[in-house]
Amino acid sequence: MNNWKFAIDMELDGEKYYREQANINKDNGLNVVCLMLAEDEKKHAQILTDKMNEKSFQLIESDTLLKAKNIFEGIGNIKTEGKEISSQLDFYRIATEKEKQSIDLYKEYLAKATANEEKELFEYLIEQEKHHYEVLDNIASLLLKPEEWVENAEFGIRKEY
Template sequence: MNVLEFAIKMELDGEKYYNDQAKITTDSSLKTVFLILAKDENSHAKILQKRSNKLSYELENNETLSETKNLFKGIKDFKSDIKQLPNQLDLYRVALEKEKESITLYEKLLLESEDDESKEFFSYLLKQEKEHYEILDELVLQLNKSNDWVESAEFGITSED
């Protein structure tokens, strides 16, 4: 398996992962975030496939980061998902790791690029994956806030009780 085939597989695995997350979440905003991420990963796989087959492709800018930031602003209470799906936070952390792997791969490929077209191509994918990482990191941060609030010593049982 060459490096582009590996990257295509990685992107398709990411698409499946995000689609699976969209299926199990009960929060419509989170579902939307995961569907957007899945769509992006599918788009990445398609342009990687075109590049692998030496076909023309277009590197289109998207608004994924701003779209998801707007969705996060609208989410008031993350606690309901955590109570229903206690391991969900771990799943989001796994997604963060997957995005880190993509970032590492595209950084390596960018450094190894010898022509401007390759540099532009891998810079594009690197930027996209960094945005995905930022989105997931914000999600984990928001979920941790609700965990921290629930587990806060102010609200917990102390030895004085």
């Protein structure tokens, strides 16, 4: 399997994963974010496919990070049952690992790239995947805030009895 095909498959696997997670989380705020991430991964796969087939392609900046921040501001802390938080944290861990793998792969490809067009493509994909990582980091913060507050409250200043 060549590098292009491997990268395309990785992006398509990411799209599939985010769509599955959107379906699992259709009753909470993760649904919209997962669908946006899935669309980004689909676009990345198309760009890579076009490059592999020597077709022209456009590197269009995604507004997923901005949209996700707006969604996060609107929902505040994610309030769910303990079991749901656990599964959402599992989602976060798996998804961030996938994004890290993508970043590492594209950095490796960037280091080997000789043509300017390829370098620009891999720099673009690295930035896109970093944005995805930031979106996921925001999700984790929202999931953990209520839990951390309870844990930290026991160390707060208390009135004497």
